[in-house]
Amino acid sequence: AKETFNWDDYLNETSSVAAPPNCFRQSRTPPRNDFKIGMKLEAHDPRNVTSVCIATVIGITGARLRLRLDGSDDKNDFWRLVDSCDIQQIGTCEKKGDMLQPPLGFRMNASSWPMFLLKTLNGVDMAPATCFKKEIQKPLQNFFKTGMKLEAVDKKNPYLICPATIGDVKGDDVFITFDGWKGAFDYWCKYDSRDIFPIGWCSLTGDSLQPPGNSVALPKTTSPTAASQIKGIRRSMQSPQKHVQAQKGRKPMRDKCLEQTSAPP
Numbered sequence: 554a555k556e557t558f559n560w561d562d563y564l565n566e567t568s569s570v571a572a573p574p575n576c577f578r579q580s581r582t583p584p585r586n587d588f589k590i591g592m593k594l595e596a597h598d599p600r601n602v603t604s605v606c607i608a609t610v611i612g613i614t615g616a617r618l619r620l621r622l623d624g625s626d627d628k629n630d631f632w633r634l635v636d637s638c639d640i641q642q643i644g645t646c647e648k649k650g651d652m653l654q655p656p657l658g659f660r661m662n663a664s665s666w667p668m669f670l671l672k673t674l675n676g677v678d679m680a681p682a683t684c685f686k687k688e689i690q691k692p693l694q695n696f697f698k699t700g701m702k703l704e705a706v707d708k709k710n711p712y713l714i715c716p717a718t719i720g721d722v723k724g725d726d727v728f729i730t731f732d733g734w735k736g737a738f739d740y741w742c743k744y745d746s747r748d749i750f751p752i753g754w755c756s757l758t759g760d761s762l763q764p765p766g767n768s769v770a771l772p773k774t775t776s777p778t779a780a781s782q783i784k785g786i787r788r789s790m791q792s793p794q795k796h797v798q799a800q801k802g803r804k805p806m807r808d809k810c811l812e813q814t815s816a817p818p
């Protein structure tokens with residue numbers, strides 16, 4: 554899907570602007586991902602953030618890790634950037650005089666936790682300190698403006714990063730709306746969320762940016778100019794691949810019909 558979506562064309566077609574990089578709490582050059590699958594680390598339990606647990610790297614995607622807490626099930630995997638402050642080297646917790654905790658929903662009897670932990674840490678492939686990158690400072694204030702485009706994690710499908718638009722701004726909060734999904738995946742977050750990225754992020758990290766969805770939410774009262782703009786966008790979305798390529802020398806953004814509403818997962 555990566556080749557089929559092009560930000561420059563999309564910004565043109567939607568007459569919109571990208572959110573400038575200084576809006577985001579993300580390093581300008583995405584941090585290098587030096588982790589390997591199977592490595593273990595300490596992570597804050599997303600369901601119980603005051604507890605620090607042992608986690609295993611289950612997958613690697615761009616600058617993010619797919620993590621699973623040891624002793625938890627396979628239904629609660631979560632994704633963290635390699636420069637997230639939610640993850641640290643094994644031993645950090647103990648150094649601070651804290652204790653490693655069983656994850657929420659520990660599969661076994663609570664009394665078996667000490668033995669489980671001992672076994673888990675025995676002969677483990679610990680992620681070395683060099684894997685953990687420093688989280689950058691957050692921007693001094695919320696610089697986002699309504700209408701700016703960005704790349705954002707779909708919280709309902711957190712392995713996906715998708716084209717999005719700032720739908721609203723309130724104080725330190727921003728409303729993330731996903732292009733072409735009629736609001737089904739939209740959410741509010743803080744401007745310094747680690748789940749939102751400047752455009753071009755995925756192409757730098759090697760993540761595959763999802764193309765926008767197929768449904769265009771039409772404004773209730775459509776001005777003649779907006780109407781013709783939408784028609785233009787629709788035309789470019791509907792054009793068969795060969796036709797668009799011949800015409801503009803690029804690939805279409807999507808091949809399905811716009812009217813077709815894709816169901817949420």
Ligand code: MLZ
Pocket residue numbers: 707710713715731734738763815816817818
């Ligand atoms: N399972 C879903 C994924 C939708 C992802 C949308 N992201 C904004 C579907 O294909 O319907």
